[in-house]
Amino acid sequence: MADLHIQINRDKGGIAGQIASELRESIRGGRLTPGTRLPATRDLATDLQVSRGVVVEAYEQLVAEGFLVSRVGVGTQVTPKAPARPAARQKVAPRPTPARPNAPVCAPFYGHRPTSPDLSHFPRERWLAAVRHVLTTVPSEALDYGDPGGVPELREELAGYLRRVRAADVRPENLIIVGGVAQGLSLVLHVLSRQRPLRLAVEDPTSHRQVPLLRRAGAHLVPVPVDEEGLDVRRLSGDAVLVTPAHQYPTGVVLSPPRRAALMEWAYAGNRAILEDDYDAEFRFDRDPVGCLQGLAPDRVILSGSVSKAMAPGLRLGWVAAPPDLAEAVRRARGELDLGSPVIEQYALAHFLRTGGYDKHLRRMRREYRRRRDALVRALAEELPEIRVKGIDAGLHVYLELPDGWDELRTTRAAQELGLSTEPVAPMRDSPGSAAVVVGFARLPAHKAFEAVRGLKVSMSGQNVD
Amino acid sequence: MADLHIQINRDKGGIAGQIASELRESIRGGRLTPGTRLPATRDLATDLQVSRGVVVEAYEQLVAEGFLVSRVGVGTQVTPKAPARPAARQKVAPRPTPARPNAPVCAPFYGHRPTSPDLSHFPRERWLAAVRHVLTTVPSEALDYGDPGGVPELREELAGYLRRVRAADVRPENLIIVGGVAQGLSLVLHVLSRQRPLRLAVEDPTSHRQVPLLRRAGAHLVPVPVDEEGLDVRRLSGDAVLVTPAHQYPTGVVLSPPRRAALMEWAYAGNRAILEDDYDAEFRFDRDPVGCLQGLAPDRVILSGSVSKAMAPGLRLGWVAAPPDLAEAVRRARGELDLGSPVIEQYALAHFLRTGGYDKHLRRMRREYRRRRDALVRALAEELPEIRVKGIDAGLHVYLELPDGWDELRTTRAAQELGLSTEPVAPMRDSPGSAAVVVGFARLPAHKAFEAVRGLKVSMSGQNVD
Numbered sequence: 001m002a003d004l005h006i007q008i009n010r011d012k013g014g015i016a017g018q019i020a021s022e023l024r025e026s027i028r029g030g031r032l033t034p035g036t037r038l039p040a041t042r043d044l045a046t047d048l049q050v051s052r053g054v055v056v057e058a059y060e061q062l063v064a065e066g067f068l069v070s071r072v073g074v075g076t077q078v079t080p081k082a083p084a085r086p087a088a089r090q091k092v093a094p095r096p097t098p099a100r101p102n103a104p105v106c107a108p109f110y111g112h113r114p115t116s117p118d119l120s121h122f123p124r125e126r127w128l129a130a131v132r133h134v135l136t137t138v139p140s141e142a143l144d145y146g147d148p149g150g151v152p153e154l155r156e157e158l159a160g161y162l163r164r165v166r167a168a169d170v171r172p173e174n175l176i177i178v179g180g181v182a183q184g185l186s187l188v189l190h191v192l193s194r195q196r197p198l199r200l201a202v203e204d205p206t207s208h209r210q211v212p213l214l215r216r217a218g219a220h221l222v223p224v225p226v227d228e229e230g231l232d233v234r235r236l237s238g239d240a241v242l243v244t245p246a247h248q249y250p251t252g253v254v255l256s257p258p259r260r261a262a263l264m265e266w267a268y269a270g271n272r273a274i275l276e277d278d279y280d281a282e283f284r285f286d287r288d289p290v291g292c293l294q295g296l297a298p299d300r301v302i303l304s305g306s307v308s309k310a311m312a313p314g315l316r317l318g319w320v321a322a323p324p325d326l327a328e329a330v331r332r333a334r335g336e337l338d339l340g341s342p343v344i345e346q347y348a349l350a351h352f353l354r355t356g357g358y359d360k361h362l363r364r365m366r367r368e369y370r371r372r373r374d375a376l377v378r379a380l381a382e383e384l385p386e387i388r389v390k391g392i393d394a395g396l397h398v399y400l401e402l403p404d405g406w407d408e409l410r411t412t413r414a415a416q417e418l419g420l421s422t423e424p425v426a427p428m429r430d431s432p433g434s435a436a437v438v439v440g441f442a443r444l445p446a447h448k449a450f451e452a453v454r455g456l457k458v459s460m461s462g463q464n465v466d
Numbered sequence: 467m468a469d470l471h472i473q474i475n476r477d478k479g480g481i482a483g484q485i486a487s488e489l490r491e492s493i494r495g496g497r498l499t500p501g502t503r504l505p506a507t508r509d510l511a512t513d514l515q516v517s518r519g520v521v522v523e524a525y526e527q528l529v530a531e532g533f534l535v536s537r538v539g540v541g542t543q544v545t546p547k548a549p550a551r552p553a554a555r556q557k558v559a560p561r562p563t564p565a566r567p568n569a570p571v572c573a574p575f576y577g578h579r580p581t582s583p584d585l586s587h588f589p590r591e592r593w594l595a596a597v598r599h600v601l602t603t604v605p606s607e608a609l610d611y612g613d614p615g616g617v618p619e620l621r622e623e624l625a626g627y628l629r630r631v632r633a634a635d636v637r638p639e640n641l642i643i644v645g646g647v648a649q650g651l652s653l654v655l656h657v658l659s660r661q662r663p664l665r666l667a668v669e670d671p672t673s674h675r676q677v678p679l680l681r682r683a684g685a686h687l688v689p690v691p692v693d694e695e696g697l698d699v700r701r702l703s704g705d706a707v708l709v710t711p712a713h714q715y716p717t718g719v720v721l722s723p724p725r726r727a728a729l730m731e732w733a734y735a736g737n738r739a740i741l742e743d744d745y746d747a748e749f750r751f752d753r754d755p756v757g758c759l760q761g762l763a764p765d766r767v768i769l770s771g772s773v774s775k776a777m778a779p780g781l782r783l784g785w786v787a788a789p790p791d792l793a794e795a796v797r798r799a800r801g802e803l804d805l806g807s808p809v810i811e812q813y814a815l816a817h818f819l820r821t822g823g824y825d826k827h828l829r830r831m832r833r834e835y836r837r838r839r840d841a842l843v844r845a846l847a848e849e850l851p852e853i854r855v856k857g858i859d860a861g862l863h864v865y866l867e868l869p870d871g872w873d874e875l876r877t878t879r880a881a882q883e884l885g886l887s888t889e890p891v892a893p894m895r896d897s898p899g900s901a902a903v904v905v906g907f908a909r910l911p912a913h914k915a916f917e918a919v920r921g922l923k924v925s926m927s928g929q930n931v932d
Contacts, residue, residue, distance in 0.1 A: 013737060014791040016791075017790075017791040017794075051661075053660075053661065057795075060798070061794065061798070111610070111611055111612075111613075112607075112610050112611065113611060116610050116611065119606035119607065119609045119610055120606045122606065122609055124601045124602070125601075127601065128597065128598055128601045131594065131597050132594055135590045135591075135593065135594045136526055136529070136590070137526065137529050137536045138536075138537075139529075139535045139537075139545075140585035140586045140588065141578075141585065142780065143585045143588055143778040143779070143780040143781075144577065144578050144582050144585055144778070144779055144780060145577055145578065145579060145582065145774075145779040145780070146577070146779075146780055147577075153537065178804070179645075179804040179805070179807075179808070180804060180805055182802075182803070182804050182805045183803065183804030183805070186802075186803045186804060212802045213802045213803070216799070216802045216803065217803075308611075312609040312610070313609070313610055313611040313612075313805075314608065314609035314610060314611070314612055314808065314809035314810065315609075315808055315809075315810070316804070316805065316806065316807065316808040316809075317808070333682070336648075336652075336678045336679045336682045337648070337649065337652050337679070337682065337683075338644070338645045338646060338648050338649030338652060338782070339645070339646055339648045339649075339779075339782065340782065341645075341782060341808075342645070342780065342781055342782040342783070342807075342808055342811060343780035343781075343782075344780065344781070344811070345808060345810070345811070
């Protein structure tokens, strides 16, 4: 555990910033070396006589900047040595933070993800045509302050789409257009936790990126383990649950029919809410689509989805489907928070859906991603049979259970060096399972899969010799 | 559905133009009445034995001219008379409050405002060109999950713009791109009130729409009166203050130089924050621009602004300029709330700023709004000299102090019936001042000002006789 010498000037304000600044300098100057564990926030707060929240903020800041990594059960440590991220992205969108000696193993809190789609296939021309259609046809009034719940035409189109493709039970008035699933969850949790503290059950493991979001929105998290059938409903507790039933993140497991039934029972028995994150329902390869839970229990389930995987995360367009009262509360919250999403691209998406452009793009990408997945899975089976590959039925990533002796951080680093979009899996609670990583294949062309997997094999066998 | 009698001279060429011309004359001559639905393009093309594209072209031409409106799911119809809002929106998203016998006096919590710009002048073609530029030039990576603080190119352009036009003291890293001033304030207050309850001083009277937003973001409001010099700084209390120094809303008063100095003193004496809403700084008619407060005290003032008045509220694009620590906290909050604003239109605005399109549009609109303001002020002076007209130096509205016997609610209703964009002024605390209303002039063409004011005169004298 590091012994920290941090000086605070209490007259200056911005205590968290001062702590972060001191730590940053210590890491830069080499006084805190890669891998060093930092004191628990509670202990450091006591030492410095500041509130714990201040230390948490300082740590989170440095995690975001990549100086620290934080893993539940392990604590916070100085980021172990690792490769830099691809140069091209840094040129386009330079990180505002100064150059770092070490790059993060865990991704920063924004930027590329293993589940990011292949954006070189974004339908630029057809999207431009949709925007052109909007700008030559919408009445001027449409550009004024609008309904914070979203453009009516888009809600109409989306309701039809979700009924058709996801077997959802939605009407336009149940839908709120939002800036993606993150905002959808933020708003719903904000509304649900306004009256009383909300204990939210979350799948464990889950997307580590969502954890700060859920907490900021006012939820107290209750991790519930995931097994081969998905969320273990018998061990569920809390006032609400957040699930990814169609394709659990990160394990890729599908919630089994008995578990779906049990989850419904749980919700009805205690008047509890189910938050359903339908994050990659569009990409399903080997089996019939699993309809969303919302279609079974529209009065209990709040469905969130977005075009981030199907189109591009940068569009920041998504939706929430909720029972009428909650939908209205979410719409009001949106109206009192930011007045709603930009309208031109909402109209453009409505046009894109109505004219079939969305379906066409999805069909094309589904074929392409299937090819890429097949190539990666085949390469792994042939070159690294000691890895158990899971969760391949759907989505844009595979879940790899690592053999004994493989560490998820080193594996991630090795895979990242080869250009693979990889993240370590970090359960919130200690679990007896194998170490695991997630590898996204959306940007790995089929013809490069073998080369990448062979590279990983070489790299890991080299490391194991060390 | 309209039964159209359209005669085409096939020898003449320009068939689309001929169809448009016939339709235009039918609308002008009253044969096609407002609200009439036109046949589907496919049907009309069959009737006329022309290709469908020709009919589409004719319709789009008339939509561009404002004779027709076209809405997804509804089709094309003759533009309804002075529609407050499209009927379709009301159907999809009914106001949650029960129906009221009288037309709304206070506006609903969304929709048109007296400060809304004239959106028929929105630079549709040039904006489309900017979007086209973006979609043909940005790298794919730019469409991925981005920096929640905003696209670097836009922060760069905006920092330059704000330094040049508003004498702001900002660098790109102080700027966070947000979905308008509402979101800017929400985020800043969320961050400021996270550690402890925040008592926020607000101008009284203020924009009644902001009150629920400020409260939802966690602020306890402390109203402080506004007089002829702006906010009465001597009566200020709280941990922070929200001000509109360049043109107070609704009174239109400019914060006087001594008050500006006193406000700074107040902020520095108690380590307090000033939230500056620069909501219509672009439209200044009769005097030199007043630089923003932020330029004087960048470590104390948090500046918010948007393109809602200069371009369109529906773009939902704005910014927050804050001291580094706070800017970073706001950026993080954004990253944990909704992951940032859509990127394509951020790049488009950067391009629009860089290529001078923004300045050009503003110059044009400033001239036009000045004409409209002059016409309204002249008409009021001649027809209703008993009204005191204030706050006319800048912005898109005037503040009218009503004579004895005029009630602000009845006046508002009468003005709204005449199509004037009007709101009653409702101080948070009882004040001895006159009843007052705000009238927006952005959408009142100069040649209609006299007619509107005369209408108001007749209407109010009629009511006073009652």
